[in-house]
Amino acid sequence: MSLDWETVDRRARSGDQPGVARLILEATEPERLAFAKAVESGIKGTDPEVYWRAHVDPAPGYALAVIGTAPTAARAATMLLRRGLRDSWQRIQLGRLTQIADARHLDWLGELGERLCVRLPTRDVWDGGDWAFAAGLLHAGGAQPPVTEGVVRGWLARLIGLRDGRTPPLSGRLRDDPHLDLLLPGVFEIDGMGADIYHATWGEDPAQKSGMRFHDAVAALVAEGRLERKPILAATVDRLARGDKPNALRPFVLLHDELAPTVDEIAAHALDYARLLAEGPGAIATLAQRCLRTLDDTGRLDVDTLLESSLPVLFRKEKALVKAQITWLEKVARREPERAAEVFETVAAAFGHPALDIQERALTLITRHLPALPADTVARIAEATTALAGDLPARAAAVFGTTVGAGPGPELPPYPGPALMPAPITAAAELAEEIAVLVHEESGVRWERVLAALVSLHSDGRGEELATVLPPLLDRYPGELSDDTWNRGAALACLGAAISVATGRPRDHGTHQRLYGAVRTARQEGRRGGIGSDLSSAPDGVLALRIAEIAVHLNGSMMPMLVATPTHVNGNLDPEVLLDRLSRAEAEGWQPWPFDLEQALLRLPRTEVPAEVTRRATALTSPAGRQLAQWLGSGGLPDPASELFMQVPAIHERGFVWGVDVPRRMAATLRPSRDGGLRLERQLLTLDPPAHPKWAPDQFGERPGVLAMVLPHHREVAAAWAIGELAALADQDQRGNGRLLPLLAEGTGRIGPALTYGMAYTFGAKQEADRAAAVDAFLMMAAGPEPFAGPVGAALADLASDSAVKLNRVLPALSDVHRSGGSAAIWELLTAALPPLLAANHRALADLLELATQVAVAIGARTEIPGLAAVAGRPGTSRLVREAKRLHAALAA
Template sequence: MSLEWEVVDRRARSGDQPGVARLILEATEAERLAFAKAVEAGIKGTDPEVYWRARVDPAPGYALAVIGTAPTAARAATMLLRRGLRDSWQQIQFERITQIADARQLDWLGELGERLCARLPTRDVWDGGDWAFAARILDAGDTLPPVTEGVVRGWLARLIRPRGERMPPLTMRLRDDPYLDLLLPAVFEVDGMGADIYNATWGEGSALPKSGIRFHDAVAALVAEGRLERKTILAAIADRLARGDKPNALRPFVLLHDELAPTVDEIAAHALDYARLLAEGPGAIATVAQRCLRLLDDTGRLDLDTLLETSMPVLLRKEKTLVKAQISWLEKVAGREPERAGEVFETIAVAFGHPALDIQERALALVIKHLPGLPADVVARLADASAVLAGDLPARAAAVFGTTVVTEATPELPPYAGPAAMPAPITTAAQLAEEIAALVHEESGVRWEQVLAALVSLHADGRRDELAAMLPPVLERYPGHLGEHSWNAVSALACLGAAITAATGLPRDHDTYQRLYGAVRTARQEGRRGGVGSDLSAGPDGVLALRVAEIAVHLNGSMMPMLVATPTHVNGSLDPAVLLDRLSRAEAEGWQPWPFDLEQALLRLPRAAAPAEVSARAAVLTSPAGRQFAQWLAGGGLPNPVSELLVQVPETNEHGHVWGLELPRRMAATLRPSRDGGLRLERQLLTLDPPQHPEWAPDEFKEQPGVLAMVLPHHREVAAAWAIGELAALADQDQRGSGRLLPLLAECTGPVGPALAYGLAYTFGAKQESDRAAAVDAFLMLATGTEPFAGAVGAALADLATDSSVKLNRALPALIDVHRSGASAAVWELLTAALPPLLAAGHRAVPDLLELATQVAVTIGARTEIPGLAEAAARPGSSRLVREAKRLQSTLTT
């Protein structure tokens, strides 16, 4: 039978791998080679959906056809690495490959294996199945694997996540593996390899054998029996730890280090590595290094100069336990070597600069204790070093050293200059095309406004030919974003695609136009987005989509020369004098702004009274838009809505078990307008009824925070109420990214209501540092205002900390940053609101907050009485809570 693709395809789709192999084996080599192009064309022409919709995956049969006909290893590798075929490697009957290879007398299987190894994945490697297939190809070609990251990850994954129920222990699998000596060293060299080990043995989805032997146990066992050289493994561990990695990626190597328990001689051989780890390594690694170096010191084999040099950065580390142990160690060394005690205590004095007051206090107390035995010049240098002490400690040091307490000037926040002006408008079609492409990748509110303004103005200026030349290629490049599909029906980008079609004269899709027209009509007649007759979002993001839909529907029906809602500032605010000029031009030229363009413009006006000249000029306008503008100014604009908190609790089934998101609770907010009517956009923007149960991973506004903020730039509480679920998820679900909204809201105006206060509190407790930094930036901008807000944030933070909805240990560094940036008065306001309920609840983080409160109180000279503080200070004992309470109480009353 001659080789025909239809026959091979039929057998492959039926899962008949032996049948495909027989077709190849019964042909001559000349026929196989001649058939190679047909195989490649047939595979490339196969509908990708066949690979997952077919009753039997045809890919294994296709792979056999590739091996049986490919003229070179390069051609075979190219086809086998195609997505559909690659997913089937583990399903291929390998004995068929060897039959075909023997029949063809292939001499390039080894090269094929190397090429496949070069493309092995380096991320999300689960069980090493791809490696297992490539390894069998290499073995058939009598070739060793290249030592690449993909090979090492696949090899290790196959060992620690074996397939099959009855597998020998990991120790035996490692011992018997033919590639152990070649590939194991790279496990210590490739960054992140330890994370694969950690996730396989401690993370979710662990596939440990029943023996429960872990990687470090198995390697240690092979070292003990001499299969692996102890010196080599210890050197590899030291090198891995010294080069650093993420904590979970280093943990398996730390456990292996502890399992091997290096001797004093072995520690001495890597003393400098341990010293570097103590100074710079992650906390857990530094603790191991400290223990080893201390053992070395106890045996007299650690050079004192090395110890002192290493100790200086250690004494400033954030891990208090590590620092305290280092101070105790140095005190012991000073007693052992009195001739160098001065150097030791000067090193201890480095801890005067530690951010924690209890560390500073410990170092100061130790120095004071030994002060009588120190030379005068050392005492003088210690007195100079005490200048960096904080809180109540400078006064104590001054009393001992006989120096004067120097009171540093309270840092002040620089005045906030306000939001920047909008960038220069887009003036060419080429620039517009570039900005639309950028918009597809990142939807910034400012860019949206520039693009919409330019699209309308360039079209009105008669530059349709330029638009027709530059914009259609953008539509073709991004059909999934700028075209309407089931997943983005009537999104702002899809509406923009329709508007571009209208502006360039391209044939419009009738169904899309009717949907947009219906949505605009529904919004105009009923003041509604979403529901029957409208696919637009009912949330604030739907306002942008409505405005773009309005452009798409009306662009060719009325020659509108400009949009009137384009803001004058990047926060979305619109200067009333500018809007007056635009409406005056409209009246003079005889055109009316589109309804929702005008409404968005009015919603962007500041709440403060307009200048008298603007109000006077507006009052004489006679057009409908001009009269509406004048009435809006006279009425004071949009009044503040009513924002109230709502507690969302997890959903439970009839048996009381949590169904869905497991949280103690989540705070949400309701919105109600203060008046009925006014603008069509008002009711939906200012009406919000969150569900009773928290939503899983909310992210509606995460990718376009600027769009949300710019709808109502002078009512930031509204945006915070709509987005509070996303801000809460930063803390209670460890999401990332939504904190970017807060600095944008801080640039806006309006009262800080409960939604924004809780949003800030949640974001101070976010897992990701970038989100916490955003909260710091927002807090600092708000602190430059005149309206008090920090007390509400402090009360929210205390409330959320009571059931660990927010972890205070995350929030504390952010509050310290705010204090050091000059907003100490606002931090004090926050702390005085947060401390009373936290003291009453006995929260474990209270000592840290009390310590920060002492530093802030000294900075601003506070004398505020804090309820519950005196009672905490009067408690018996010497716990850290009592010590810090006494310190703060003394600071406030002295």
Template sequence: MRLDWEMLDVRARSGNHTGVARLLLQAGEEERLAFGKAVEAGIKGAGPDVWWRSHTNPAPGYALAVIGTARSAAKAASLLRHRSLRAQWREIPMDRFLALAQARRLDWLGDLGTRLSRPTPTGSDWDNGEWAFTAAIMRAGGVEPPVTEGVTRFWLLRLLQPYGGHGRERPPLNVRLRDDPYLDLLLPAVFDIDTLGTAVTHSSWGEPEGRLTAAHHFPAAVASLVAEGRLQRKVVLAATIDRLVRGDTPNALRPFLQLHDELDPTADEIAAHALGYARMLAEGPGPVAALSQRVLRVLDDTGRLDVETLLDTSSAVLLRKEKTMVKVQISWLERVAGREPGRAGEVFETIAVAFGHPALDVQERALVLIGRQLPHLGPDVVARLADASRVLAGDLPARAAELFGGIVPVTGPAGVPSLPPPVESAPMPPPVANAPELAEEVVALLHDQSGVRWERVLAGLVALHAAGERDALATALTPVLDRYPARFTDVRWNSGSPLVCLGNAMRIASGAVPQDEIQQHLHNAVEVARHEGRRGGLGSKLSPRPDGVLALRAAELAVRLGDPVTPRLVATPTRVNGSLDPATLLERLSRAEAEQWQPWPFDLEQALLRLPRGATPVEVTAGAGALVSPAGRRFAQWLASGGLPDPVSERFVQYADQNPPGGYTWDAPVSRRLVATLRPSRHDGLLLTRQLLTHEPVKRPKYMPRQFKDIPEVLAMVLPHHREVAAAWAVGEIASTADQGQRGSARLLPLLADGTGPVGPALAAALAYGFCAKHESDRAAAVDAFLTLAAGTESFAGAVGAVLGDLCSDSVVKLGRALTALTDAHRSGASAAVWELLAAALPPLLPTKVRGVPDLLELATQVAVTLGARTEIPGLADIAARPGSSRLTKEARRLRTTLVS
């Protein structure tokens, strides 16, 4: 029976792997080699219906055909790496695969395995099934795997799996490690390659209940192999310390910290690596530095730690952010000074480095300690200590001046830079010049839907179509439409999206489809919006949210491009924040009137909504009054009425449901969330604003909302001068960055700050949530927005502080996250706004036991000293009057003294 692709394909699609193998084994080698081209064509020509819609996926059968016909390792690797075939490597029957290779007596099987693993994908692109497939090929070919990040990672992941095929329980991890043929080859790479520790951080996941013993825990399993002599203790300890010295993410270092504890090095072993431990103490992440501090103290207690090494290391340690570690270091140095009286001056000058620590209680601890020893120190040392005290902050400079006599005058705090005046948003980039540039922008839009790029694409498409560039548009845009059909075609998951509407407009503009064949739902959506001012619901697939305005404009473009006269767009902003200069709009409408065309309705409405607040130049008002076209008269009326009135935004609290055990339901895992309602203050005559200015949040917090995460510019540019509107729509999503740990949604905040309009309850809540976001990038975005607002907006920070105090008072969000952000804002020059925020946030927090309140009081003291503030903080005097020496009481007294002195 001769080899035939159709016959083989039928067997592969039906999952008949035995039949596929039999066909190939019955043929001669020359016939198999000749059949290789048919196999290649069949695999590359298979469409999605073959790969994903067949009753049985054909990939395993196709893989057998590859190994049964390929002429070389390079050809076989190329076909096996086909994206759809590769996804099914774990399903390939290895017994038949290797039997075919053996029957053909392939001498390149090892080369094939090496090619499949090099260059090796890393991260989630490779899974353990693919490693098992590749490793089996390399073993059969008699070669060792290359020591790369991907190979090592997935060798390790495979070892860590507690279950084998069909859910069978595997031997303990130490046994799996001991018996693995690649242990000596690949285990050293686990220590050498960055980030591989993350693969073992959660190595206990999936272990059977009750089985998590030392044998099943990676650090303990490695230590057990060291104890039994399978691994060399000296080598493993050195590799562990070297890994910790080089540093990595906390998750990646955690298993090596645990392994270090399991190895429990002796004083002799610690002494051999003393310099490495010293470097960890100075530069390592918190847990690594804490370990180093612990072991070096053990070494010091035995008298084997060089004082020079300790002092050099301490200078860096005393400025670390971990206050507990700094205080331990200060106490350690104090004991060393008592033990080495001849070097006490050097020791206390080292302790004085802590004067530069950002925490006042650390500065105070160092100052008090030095003050006790001052009578025993020489005048030269005292002078140097006095000079070092000039960096003290808060109320400590005055105490230092009293301590050092007339040596240190009482000086004000270090100067904090003032905020520069707000800068006008940058102008829009030049318009798209030709069809190839438009195609490039469309492709870029698929990867980053920025508002600026959307505006350039819409304006460029209309302008080029109006200029008669249909052939050029067809040449440039057709390949884009063909390459990304799923993004521009209406399917269930993207129905009504702006990209689908744009796809229709691109087809019309390039002549790919006639105007009368445009999808009916776009006509329906535009008509519903024109007659009812509605997006979404019956007859419209467009989103009722603000991003639906963009989709509506793109749909309007698609529907109206075939009109006898194609106008230019008038809503294209003149600034990247979405603002449109009134003089520019006057020029565009004057041109339309002169050329006798009218702007499209929703394009004109969007243009009006982008006009700045405040008084319009007299010449623009006069010019608008001279227009006689319908669009011109509407523009003049809009200016005369003062534009869009501010809508009414009000605070709204969402409460989560509780399940019978008392916890929160899986889809609303936060107790409460502050959002905002939105309603128009009066009718403005526009269709777009009927939904834009009406927002009623649901009663319960949503789980991980992400409607605007990927399109923050689009949202901000709809109403650039009414930022509270965008904030009201997005505040729930921004809240999730703090109360659910979502990433990226706070990117909207700097864009809103770049606009104008009052700061209402929605934007105030959004900023408070942004300060408490889990991820640093979101907190940085909140600080950027706060600084921009502080430079150009008056009396907004108190509202933010009131929300922050409310949210943190019952730990809905974490106060500690906000401290760093507020400190950054203070140091950047926004001290007055930070003080306004703190003065509003402290009263609801003072009566609570929330962690971080003492730190907030400390920050308030620093800001108050900077500003010379004398504001009364309700409740502060009561806390300061409490007996005792708790940190809360001490910091309250410090702030109270600063405010009344």
């Protein structure tokens, strides 16, 4: 019979794989080959939405038609890798496929399997279904898989994922798998494979949920001789030595423990263990320390290797590991007195550890053995005591007869202020390049340069150049630069409309009408969002409104320039520069667009304006000039009222908690302090947070500069709008939003509860990069005139009370500020945070007291801290009591 696409398509769309196979089998081979082009054309012409909107997925039927007609493995692979067909591999009836291949006497099924294996995904592999399909083809064709990352991940995911109660345990599946010897080494060699094992957690077996099944299975195969012990142990140690993320290494740590290496096996990998001790994550370094101590106990560890690996260990943050290393070194010194001098010089490296109790342990140990050490060794150790901190330099001076170093640590340099804006864009090609970058990475500075250039180049008669280089961007980025339901009112979509206007490209009348309506609504009613406006009502909507204003008015008036373009990267606009721009406008007879002018006024600093600028402004007669003079005379935009607002999780009527699983989240309300004013200001200064926290808020995270540059001299306003995103860094372990804080620190204005709580939340962020941003912002603000550190300390104490912020995350950041010269500000923070934490007996209090001692000694503080004497007077020798006594003594010295 002859084949036709309509019949094949109809059966495929009805899910009739046997029917499709029957059509292929009943045809002759010449008919099949002749039908191949029709199959390819039919599949390529299928609407992509058919694959996910159809009641029955037609892709498996299409795949059988491909196998039944393709002349080569290459042609078949090309079709099977198409997006619609690729998603259907797991639903293809492999028996039907091999039946067709047998009828055609195909000799390229193995090659097809190899081609598909090369394209297997390396991320989001899930259950390895794609691998299972490719493996079926390999088996049918008698071929072996290539050892690629996608193959190894798919193979392992399939083995781990088969848990339906009828399959044998993982050890049995591994034992019987034909690819075990070929692919298992890749599990150890490919980075991140351990995470695939660790995250295979579904099922009822608790052991399975901790990733234990893999290590149990491999160890069982080693014990029975199916796998050779020596290469498996070597691969395990090598995997640990090469490093990876902690959860990716955990299965190999468990396998190492299960294999329980002998002394001889540890000796064979002694250098690897030494490296792990120095550089590995905490759990792995502890494993290495245990193995090396076992080796040392048998007299088979070289002392030089021990001393060399000990130096980096003595600076590690894991205190238990460092203390164990110091104890071990003392044991070696007692056992080999001829090496004692070298050992204790090594121990002296711990004087530089950031924790005072580690420094104290090292000093106490060395002091005990000092009489037996040579004079030159004692002299070198005495020099090393300069690294001691807190009250320990005085103790060392008494022991070694040295003098105590005087003076505080490094001083905080004055903050030079924000940088000037980059040079303006002067060429259409440069503008096109900047817009292409903007699509991928929005920033406030980049937005301002693009808008300024679009207007100035258009007014300079460069329309032909713009029409040549900008329209291709609209075609290249249709999803971002066009108006659609998902991005309607977004700044990039508004920019696409403005580009169309600037280049004479036919405009979308629906888009133009929506933008015109949004601008009109903002002018008449002073709002964005709601009926008549698709723009965001949040501060980032001001940018979209300004772009909409450009798109609406660009061809209606030959505006030579924007007046709101800032002079500094934080959004600040020099009053004299704005005065010059408005003076030019008055002289040339043009008026700035309304929202361009309002944004310009909102960017003016609120400090005293030079008298000459005020005099020149009052001499202007244009509406814009008179508005500038009035703005300067009134002192600009007054601070709004901002108050804390506590959000709590929403509770379903049956007691189920929806949304954010946090005890509470602090937000802030805003209220303008005057009536009237600019059209923009009421909406910017009015904020009523929802009653319940939002899950993973991210409105401003991708472009924090846009938020900060709207009101650069009212940073409390920006902080109030973004405090949810800063809070989520700590209570939801989000990332990236800390970038906003240094931008706010570069601004000016009142520091209120939103900014202080935002700083406290960011100090407690999970990600180190966000905490580093908080450190940078704190140092910049500490160099300014506004007092703020005390309120931040009070906020930290409040948030730590119910672990909304974890103090163990905060402490390293505070220590970084202290080491960077911000000691006075950190002391102000600590004196505000310590009293409530002492009263609450917080579990991380000992570490905070230790830091307080270091800071107090560095600046010579004598402040009385309420509640400290009571804790220092408690009986016992707990670390909390010891650190309280240390701080109390330092303050009384």
